[in-house]
Amino acid sequence: MPVTHMSRLFGRTLREAPADADSANHQLLLRSGLIVQLAAGVYSFLPPAWRTLLKIEQIIREEMEAAGSQELRMPAIQPRELWEESGRADSYGPVLFNLKDRRDRTMVLAPTHEESVTDLFRKIVQSYRDLPQSVFQMQTKFRDEPRPRGGLVRVREFIMKDAYTFDVDDDAFQLNYNAMRQAYYNIFERCGVSVVAVQADSGAIGGKQSEEFIFLTEIGEDNIVLCPSCGYAANQERAEFARGEGSGVEGDLEQVETPGVATIAGLAEFLGVPEQATAKAAFFLVDGEPTFAVIRGDLEVNELKLLNALDATEVRPLLPEEVEQAGWVAGYASPIGVDASRVVADPSVVDAGGLIAGANQVDSHLRNVTYGRDWSAATVADIGMAQSGDPCAQCGAALDMRRGIELGHIFKLGTRYTDPMEATFLDADGDRITPIMGCYGIGVERLMAAVVQSNHDDHGIIWPRSVAPFDVHIVPLGAGDEVAAAVANVESELSGSGLNVVTDDRNERAGVKFNDADLLGAPLRITIGARGLKQGQIELKLRRDSEASSVPLDGAITAAHEALASLSS
RNA sequence: CGGAGCGUGGCGCAGUUUGGUAGCGCACUUGACUGGGGGUCAAGAGGUCGCCGGUUCAAAUCCGGCCGCUCCGACCA
Numbered sequence: 352m353p354v355t356h357m358s359r360l361f362g363r364t365l366r367e368a369p370a371d372a373d374s375a376n377h378q379l380l381l382r383s384g385l386i387v388q389l390a391a392g393v394y395s396f397l398p399p400a401w402r403t404l405l406k407i408e409q410i411i412r413e414e415m416e417a418a419g420s421q422e423l424r425m426p427a428i429q430p431r432e433l434w435e436e437s438g439r440a441d442s443y444g445p446v447l448f449n450l451k452d453r454r455d456r457t458m459v460l461a462p463t464h465e466e467s468v469t470d471l472f473r474k475i476v477q478s479y480r481d482l483p484q485s486v487f488q489m490q491t492k493f494r495d496e497p498r499p500r501g502g503l504v505r506v507r508e509f510i511m512k513d514a515y516t517f518d519v520d521d522d523a524f525q526l527n528y529n530a531m532r533q534a535y536y537n538i539f540e541r542c543g544v545s546v547v548a549v550q551a552d553s554g555a556i557g558g559k560q561s562e563e564f565i566f567l568t569e570i571g572e573d574n575i576v577l578c579p580s581c582g583y584a585a586n587q588e589r590a591e592f593a594r595g596e597g598s599g600v601e602g603d604l605e606q607v608e609t610p611g612v613a614t615i616a617g618l619a620e621f622l623g624v625p626e627q628a629t630a631k632a633a634f635f636l637v638d639g640e641p642t643f644a645v646i647r648g649d650l651e652v653n654e655l656k657l658l659n660a661l662d663a664t665e666v667r668p669l670l671p672e673e674v675e676q677a678g679w680v681a682g683y684a685s686p687i688g689v690d691a692s693r694v695v696a697d698p699s700v701v702d703a704g705g706l707i708a709g710a711n712q713v714d715s716h717l718r719n720v721t722y723g724r725d726w727s728a729a730t731v732a733d734i735g736m737a738q739s740g741d742p743c744a745q746c747g748a749a750l751d752m753r754r755g756i757e758l759g760h761i762f763k764l765g766t767r768y769t770d771p772m773e774a775t776f777l778d779a780d781g782d783r784i785t786p787i788m789g790c791y792g793i794g795v796e797r798l799m800a801a802v803v804q805s806n807h808d809d810h811g812i813i814w815p816r817s818v819a820p821f822d823v824h825i826v827p828l829g830a831g832d833e834v835a836a837a838v839a840n841v842e843s844e845l846s847g848s849g850l851n852v853v854t855d856d857r858n859e860r861a862g863v864k865f866n867d868a869d870l871l872g873a874p875l876r877i878t879i880g881a882r883g884l885k886q887g888q889i890e891l892k893l894r895r896d897s898e899a900s901s902v903p904l905d906g907a908i909t910a911a912h913e914a915l916a917s918l919s920s
Numbered sequence: 921c922g923g924a925g926c927g928u929g930g931c932g933c934a935g936u937u938u939g940g941u942a943g944c945g946c947a948c949u950u951g952a953c954u955g956g957g958g959g960u961c962a963a964g965a966g967g968u969c970g971c972c973g974g975u976u977c978a979a980a981u982c983c984g985g986c987c988g989c990u991c992c993g994a995c996c997a
Contacts, residue, residue, distance in 0.1 A: 862957035
């Protein structure tokens with residue numbers, strides 16, 4: 352292994368973090384001189400960062416291969432027609448970086464590769480004998496994100512490991528899926544980041560089921576619902592929860608004057624009832640159709656669930672004038688009399704008995720509004736947003752809510768791509784079969800950010816050995832020949848035995864060198880100073896420990912290896 | 921795209937309210953002293969104050985437009 356010298360290292364450490372950096376990992380990556388921003392969501396990776404990324408990639412590669420996947424490489428530049436074939440040109444639309452070639456043909460920079468790999472599949476695979484298949488690549492993806500954020504967490508150009516499997520049927524698919532799932536756990540553990548697998552929505556990728564691998568951290572951008580009792584875990588965007596006891600009552604419809612009471616909280620207070628005794632109406636435009644959603648007053652509508660319940664693709668809240676056009680009265684809306692085909696009801700109002708709802712006229716509500724008797728909905732579905740404290744759907748315990756970063760996502764795609772793109776094979780009976788597909792992604796730089804976020808202290812990064820850019824950081828102190836000779840000896844012995852070594856050969860004060868060593872975060876620091884050498888000693892210090900220990904120069908190499916071996920990863 | 925904020929030397933900031941020829945800390949260069957947790961002293965280099973236009977005798981400062989970046993939301997593997 353080559354030895355890196357700090358005097359030559361391309362990059363510089365900063366005493367103060369740039370003001371734009373918010374999270375610990377972003378600040379440390381900048382301060383340690385590992386990354387430099389070029390534009391919003393676009394970063395350069397300087398030599399130590401690139402080394403870490405290569406190490407992460409190698410871990411991923413090993414685990415993917417162990418799971419039976421083969422590495423390949425697909426193009427980043429793709430004709431737009433490919434995306435029209437799968438039907439994603441529009442649905443993925445705004446995120447696609449578009450460009451024109453010199454013949455005026457529209458190309459896109461690939462944000463992901465389901466289309467390309469399906470195209471490859473149909474050109475290559477003809478027979479059930481060729482299945483199963485599993486391939487992966489690590490490649491730069493381009494997404495024109497509406498809002499890049501959080502340093503490396505959400506960027507516009509990034510390396511993704513993406514894997515794809517093709518199987519003859521669901522059972523065979525499950526084997527590939529399980530292997531990938533296990534590989535994911537292995538990868539994150541080896542990188543020193545703990546994750547939790549949660550049920551998720553498959554979003555623009557499509558398909559039937561998906562699981563995200565979430566690094567729980569307060570700086571995360573996803574809300575994760577966890578059951579402390581039974582282990583249920585899901586992204587809030589699809590988390591299920593029990594509705595608990597409603598406060599509905601039996602009785603005849605009865606109008607009640609509620610002047611100026613246009614909110615659920617106000618209504619509950621005005622009438623002296625809990626919010627659970629009310630029904631809330633929320634209005635959305637779903638695929639162009641005004642939609643009347645009804646849910647118990649204490650709950651919120653989850654727009655993504657609403658979308659899925661209606662098998663739709665676009666949703667947004669209705670504008671006030673659109674509500675009026677639809678004939679609904681905001682603040683006092685009633686599901687009674689509304690065309691049932693436009694109503695979606697959450698189970699919380701269906702099973703609740705009589706609730707207080709709007710009367711569809713200003714300053715007036717109705718008591719004892721009962722589903723089935725007074726109104727009905729064409730669609731009854733779970734459209735509720737799970738919140739912290741809601742009862743778990745499985746065991747009833749109070750759910751926790753945590754923030755998290757999505758490091759990986761694995762999907763069962765079914766025939767979402769193989770069907771429209773006509774990728775098929777012949778089975779043993781000569782029948783044409785559409786294969787079951789899976790895809791499996793990991794954000795590589797995002798994973799590095801997570802490693803830093805979960806492995807640092809006030810002084811800097813504490814790299815896990817497995818992904819550290821340097822194993823050993825040598826700090827020479829003093830200019831004498833003795834020091835120089837000892838340093839030269841130690842660094843060549845260590846690098847000769849396969850370790851990545853960085854030596855701080857700059858003419859800096861001890862404090863500067865120690866601080867930069869802490870910042871850069873190599874697992875082991877070796878201090879070689881004139882003072883110690885007088886006693887024939889040098890100092891070893893693990894980055895994670897606070898105390899250094901002196902060892903004889905003679906046994907330094909062995910001691911260094913032993914110190915590194917004492918680290919779990 | 922809606923809301924908020926910020927653009928002054930490599931980094932962090934002051935100066936903008938009340939226009940008058942740009943300053944501080946760190947970093948950088950040179951020298952001396954110093955030398956085991958970001959040292960001291962001295963002397964330096966580095967900025968058309970994001971861009972364009974306007975007002976004015978005079979604009980970092982006031983006005984208009986644009987661009988960039990960050991945060992919240994929408995959206996999003």
